[in-house]
Amino acid sequence: MLAGAAGAGLVSRLVEPSVAAELEAKKKQVLIVLLNGGLSQFESFDPKPKTDTGGPFRAIPTSVPGTHFSELLPYTAQQAHRLAVVRSVFAEEVPGSHAAARDYVETGRSPVLGSYPLLGPVYSKLLAGKTDLPGNIHITPSRGGPRADAAFLGPQHASIALTNGDAPRNVDRPAMFSADADEARYHLRDLADLRFSQRRRTAYSEAYHSSYDRAMQLIRRKDLFDVAQEPAKDQDRYGTHDFGRHCLLARRLLSEGVTCVKITHSNYDSHMENFNFHLEQLGEFDRPFSTLLSDLDERGMLANTLVVLLTEFGRTPKIMPDLGRDHYQKSWSVVLGGCGIQPGGVLGKTNANGTEIAERPVHVGDMWHTYLQAVGLDSRGTHDDRNKIPLAAPERAPVKELLS
Amino acid sequence: MSDATTAKATERLDPKTLRLVREIKHDRGVLTCRVTDDGRRIFAGAQDEFVHDWNLGELPLVDEALIAKLAPKPKTKTPPPEIPAGPPVPQTTLVGHDSWVQAMALSADRSQLATGDYVGRVAVWSTKPGATKPLRTIEAHVGSVRSVSLSPDGKLLATAGNDGAVRVWSLADGRETIKLDEHGCHVYQTAFHPDGRQLISADLKGVVRHFELPSGKLLRTLDAGALYTYSEKYTVDVGGVRGLAFNADGSQLACAGAVGEKGIAHSGNARVLLFDWKSGKLLQTFRPEKEVIATAWGVRFHPDGYLVAAGGSRTGGYLWFWREGTETEFHLHTLTTRGPGFDLDLSADGRTICVAHFDGAVRLYA
Numbered sequence: 001m002l003a004g005a006a007g008a009g010l011v012s013r014l015v016e017p018s019v020a021a022e023l024e025a026k027k028k029q030v031l032i033v034l035l036n037g038g039l040s041q042f043e044s045f046d047p048k049p050k051t052d053t054g055g056p057f058r059a060i061p062t063s064v065p066g067t068h069f070s071e072l073l074p075y076t077a078q079q080a081h082r083l084a085v086v087r088s089v090f091a092e093e094v095p096g097s098h099a100a101a102r103d104y105v106e107t108g109r110s111p112v113l114g115s116y117p118l119l120g121p122v123y124s125k126l127l128a129g130k131t132d133l134p135g136n137i138h139i140t141p142s143r144g145g146p147r148a149d150a151a152f153l154g155p156q157h158a159s160i161a162l163t164n165g166d167a168p169r170n171v172d173r174p175a176m177f178s179a180d181a182d183e184a185r186y187h188l189r190d191l192a193d194l195r196f197s198q199r200r201r202t203a204y205s206e207a208y209h210s211s212y213d214r215a216m217q218l219i220r221r222k223d224l225f226d227v228a229q230e231p232a233k234d235q236d237r238y239g240t241h242d243f244g245r246h247c248l249l250a251r252r253l254l255s256e257g258v259t260c261v262k263i264t265h266s267n268y269d270s271h272m273e274n275f276n277f278h279l280e281q282l283g284e285f286d287r288p289f290s291t292l293l294s295d296l297d298e299r300g301m302l303a304n305t306l307v308v309l310l311t312e313f314g315r316t317p318k319i320m321p322d323l324g325r326d327h328y329q330k331s332w333s334v335v336l337g338g339c340g341i342q343p344g345g346v347l348g349k350t351n352a353n354g355t356e357i358a359e360r361p362v363h364v365g366d367m368w369h370t371y372l373q374a375v376g377l378d379s380r381g382t383h384d385d386r387n388k389i390p391l392a393a394p395e396r397a398p399v400k401e402l403l404s
Numbered sequence: 405m406s407d408a409t410t411a412k413a414t415e416r417l418d419p420k421t422l423r424l425v426r427e428i429k430h431d432r433g434v435l436t437c438r439v440t441d442d443g444r445r446i447f448a449g450a451q452d453e454f455v456h457d458w459n460l461g462e463l464p465l466v467d468e469a470l471i472a473k474l475a476p477k478p479k480t481k482t483p484p485p486e487i488p489a490g491p492p493v494p495q496t497t498l499v500g501h502d503s504w505v506q507a508m509a510l511s512a513d514r515s516q517l518a519t520g521d522y523v524g525r526v527a528v529w530s531t532k533p534g535a536t537k538p539l540r541t542i543e544a545h546v547g548s549v550r551s552v553s554l555s556p557d558g559k560l561l562a563t564a565g566n567d568g569a570v571r572v573w574s575l576a577d578g579r580e581t582i583k584l585d586e587h588g589c590h591v592y593q594t595a596f597h598p599d600g601r602q603l604i605s606a607d608l609k610g611v612v613r614h615f616e617l618p619s620g621k622l623l624r625t626l627d628a629g630a631l632y633t634y635s636e637k638y639t640v641d642v643g644g645v646r647g648l649a650f651n652a653d654g655s656q657l658a659c660a661g662a663v664g665e666k667g668i669a670h671s672g673n674a675r676v677l678l679f680d681w682k683s684g685k686l687l688q689t690f691r692p693e694k695e696v697i698a699t700a701w702g703v704r705f706h707p708d709g710y711l712v713a714a715g716g717s718r719t720g721g722y723l724w725f726w727r728e729g730t731e732t733e734f735h736l737h738t739l740t741t742r743g744p745g746f747d748l749d750l751s752a753d754g755r756t757i758c759v760a761h762f763d764g765a766v767r768l769y770a
Contacts (some may be wrong), residue, residue: 037638050453052432056504056522056548071523141639267638272670272717275522276590277640279547279566319433319451321718321743321762322670 028339028375029254029305030123031296032262033289034106035281036141037098037269038332039311040325042354043070043278045333046087051353053317055275064344072282075290081344082293082302083309083337084402088348088357091313091329091364098269101312101329106149108368109393119308119371121150121157122391123260126377133224134160134217135259139246141266152385154203156210159262160218165246167225171218186216224256225249238288247288251295254305272322274315293337302338306374309335310367317355331357334367340374342404365396373398416708417755417770419725419735424474425756426467426768428458428493434760436508436747438517439768440531443756447517447531448766449505455498455519458766459533463493465756465770474740500527500538507549508747511558516575518561520549526563528575540578544571550592551648556600560617564591570605570613572620582620586613589641593648595657597681606645606659608632626684628677631661638669647702647713650681657681660700660713667697674700674715678728692724693732700724702747707754710734714759716744723748723757723769737769 040055047070048054059068062080069077076083092110094100100111107116117125124135138144138159146161160168173182189212197205223229227249238244243265250261265285270277289309296302314332315325331350337343349359369392372379379398382388432451439446444460469490477484507520510531516539517529524545527538545565553562560581561573570591572582590608597604602623606612610629615622633642647660657679664672673695678688690711692698700715710727721739726732739745743762750757757769 052451056451056506058503058523143637143639267640267669269638269668271668276548276566277669280590280640283547321716324718 027304028127029258029301030119030127030260030308030371030375031250031254031292031305031338032119032260032308032310034102034262034264035268035285035309035311036102036264037267037311038101038313038315038327039268040270040274040278040315041087041331041333041350042315042317042325043072043275044282045069045073045085045335046350046354047071048317048350048352048354053319053353053355055319057275057279067346070282072278073286075286076293079290079293079337082297083307083335084341084343085346086334086336086348086362086367086399086402087331087346087350088360089314089332089334089362089364089367090357093329097327098312101327105310105312105334105364105367108365108371108396115151117151117153117157118149118159119368120159120260120262121153122372123375124150124157125153126372127375128259131257131259132217133221133256133258134214136160136262137162137253137258137260138262138264139165139249140264141242143266144264152389153383154210155207156214160214162225162249164242165225165227165249167222168218171222171225173219182219186212221256224253224258227252237291239284241284243284244288247292251292254296254301255299268311270315271320271324271326274319274323274325276323296338304339306339306341306371307335307337308371309337317353330355331361336370336374336402340376340404341402345401347399347401360401362399363396365393366399368392369396369398370402373403417706417757419710419712419723419737422723422735422737422757422769424470424740424767425465425770426460426493427470428766428768430456430764430766433762433764434746434766435504435506437749437758437760437766438508438510439749439751439756439758440510440514441752443751443753443758443768443770445531446758446766446768447508447510448760449508449519449521450764451504453499453501453503453505453521455501455505455508455517455527455529457496457498457533458493459496460493463491465768496534496536498529498536498538500529500541501525507552507563509552509554509561511554512556513558516554516558518552518554520544520552520563520565522548524549524565524567526552526561526573528561540575542573542578544573545569550590551594551605553594553596555596555617556598560596562594562596562603562605564594564605566590568607570594570603570615572603572617581618582615584613584615584620584622586622587611590644592644592646593659595648595650598650598652598654604648604657606648608641608644610643610645610659610661612645612648612657612659624684626657626679627686628659628661630663630677630689631659631675633663633665633672635665635669640669642669643671643699646699646715647676649703649705651705652707655681656687656705658703658705658711660703660715662699662715670697670717671699672697674698674713674722674724676700676703676711676713676724676726678711688728689731690724690726690733691731692722692736694736696720696722698722699744701744702749704748704750706750712748712750712757714745714748714757718743721745721761723759739767741765 128135369379503522610632612626662671
């Protein structure tokens with residue numbers, strides 16, 4: 001402990017403080033779990049049982065005395081001491097429904113301001129450093145796929161999408177090439193690219209060059225994606241359904257050193273039969289998520305891995321005629337854990353029946369600052385391009401109560 | 405009460421002249437309802453933790469004040485006089501559940517009521533006026549109880565839930581006599597055949613399982629899969645058998661629900677499937693003449709031989725009346741509120757339809 005602290009101090013003295021902070025930050029990893037469609041805060045982290053808006057489910061105690069979650073989350077409730085719950089997140093309504101709202105929470109900026117990189121690409125650029133691993137992997141549901149999520153950071157930081165948790169396509173080397181021959185071809189092409197880019201280096205040439213690097217990374221490390229290599233007992237613990245498999249894959253990727261892993265779980269868009277939807281979806285989500293959190297902690301990884309559990313908006317207090325809940329951006333819950341986060345607490349409060357925020361409103365832009373600060377990045381800084389674009393919305397600020 | 409309305413209330417129900425005759429308001433959305441033989445006592449489950457028992461007692465079935473209020477108003481500059489509301493319907497609140505009550509069944513002799521809630525509890529009640537505590541409660545399922553039904557002899561209680569299980573209990577001692585786990589998905593409905601020797605259960609995926617009693621042996625399955633859709637876009641299951649009913653002699657079975665998917669994992673268009681019970685053959689698929697987004701949540705065979713179903717969506721609520729041989733309804737009654745009827749029941753004399761309304765009311769139609 002002391003030795004570690006002395007070592008850190010030595011590094012700090014030998015280099016510029018900003019560089020030291022950056023070096024520290026490079027040890028960090030991030031797990032993002034997106035509950036796609038709009039998780040109901042009432043049926044998850046801000047239950048209001050036996051009120052006119054609360055729905056049919058009860059609240060249960062968690063591992064933190066005095067904190068209650070919905071009874072739909074019995075396993076996650078036992079992880080509450082590892083989590084920080086923010087019950088007072090809000091955003092302005094934006095045109096474009098789900099996609100725009102997702103962009104808002106994942107970029108920290110209103111989508112009407114233009115295209116900004118999502119969290120994954122930002123972490124890929126600022127935390128990954130030089131590595132033979134992809135910096136940013138997105139495990140999507142069966143209908144998910146790649147999307148341009150890196151904006152001006154360039155395609156080299158865009159997510160590598162694992163649709164339904166499957167390995168990327170075409171990562172098997174054709175039988176006609178030996179590994180040595182393939183490596184030789186790769187280096188020959190690399191030399192040619194290098195010669196070209198020394199004279200005509202542009203963002204396009206960088207993107208072109210990086211696409212080969214990324215393809216080669218995937219071919220060399222295709223074992224990364226084979227969740228079947230995980231022990232059978234772990235496969236049982238996580239469950240055989242898609243989300244269980246995806247969580248185990250996320251553990252594998254993080255354990256191997258991938259900087260940012262995002263899992264999307266679909267679908268929570270419960271305009272009809274909200275309660276049935278959440279019973280089913282959270283029944284799938286609860287145990288694997290809890291198991292992943294527990295495993296990261298037991299492996300000593302949680303201290304350096306930020307966990308972000310988010311959704312694009314909450315759901316209305318009003319129960320609609322089809323027993324659904326519609327979209328609600330006036331208040332919802334976001335959950336954090338791990339690296340840089342003060343665990344075991346609840347920040348913010350909604351009123352008795354969840355229609356308004358009663359204490360400590362937190363804007364999605366403030367949360368975005370916090371996501372960066374938690375892993376040691378200065379959210380007040382700028383991207384290192386010519387335009388010096390601020391990393392996070394300048395009018396917003398980190399939520400200090402959440403940071404350890 | 406005028407002579408005309410008295411006469412109307414005592415006639416056989418004519419769907420084409422159907423009208424709202426009484427409205428019982430509640431402060432939460434109503435999810436399920438059952439009505440006694442004469443249509444004068446109503447039990448309901450709502451978005452609260454209670455069973456509600458409304459007893460018309462000496463009050464007339466037809467609420468004259470409501471009729472006057474609903475009557476078309478002449479176009480005059482003078483505002484019409486305020487119509488005084490009639491006396492409220494006496495209500496008893498039955499306490500014993502811990503969540504919303506969405507499943508309900510009355511015994512054939514009307515002496516007992518069974519109810520089920522969203523957190524797995526089933527309660528059995530005496531229907532004696534004034535009884536407010538359950539005779540028995542059973543923690544029957546993990547998660548929501550979706551259906552309760554009582555055998556014709558009043559000895560058995562069948563329950564089904566989101567845990568995928570169907571269970572049969574002895575009403576005498578609350579003992580579980582049969583447990584059936586074959587569905588593998590949410591089970592939405594159960595029903596005893598009128599002969600009391602057969603039980604059916606129907607699920608989210610439209611599988612209707614037919615069991616022998618008392619053995620619990622699976623005899624066959626019927627395919628109501630038309631009422632189920634897997635939403636590729638939203639990766640969720642949509643639909644299922646929402647309503648289930650045998651006709652009086654048990655020769656036909658009706659399964660209610662919706663086909664397809666509209667919008668965001670929203671059930672598509674209302675349908676009722678009519679099966680010949682002996683052969684299991686699909687006799688008819690009933691549909692609304694004008695297709696609207698709606699689910700048929702409940703269905704009943706009227707003693708006069710036609711079917712009546714209640715349902716709708718957030719765009720409107722409906723009662724559909726179908727007769728075998730014609731695919732579309734012979735009468736459509738549009739409910740007065742924009743929202744579905746979630747359940748319905750018929751008085752045994754066939755004169756009154758009781759509907760559980762989303763907007764916080766039980767309404768009687770005659």
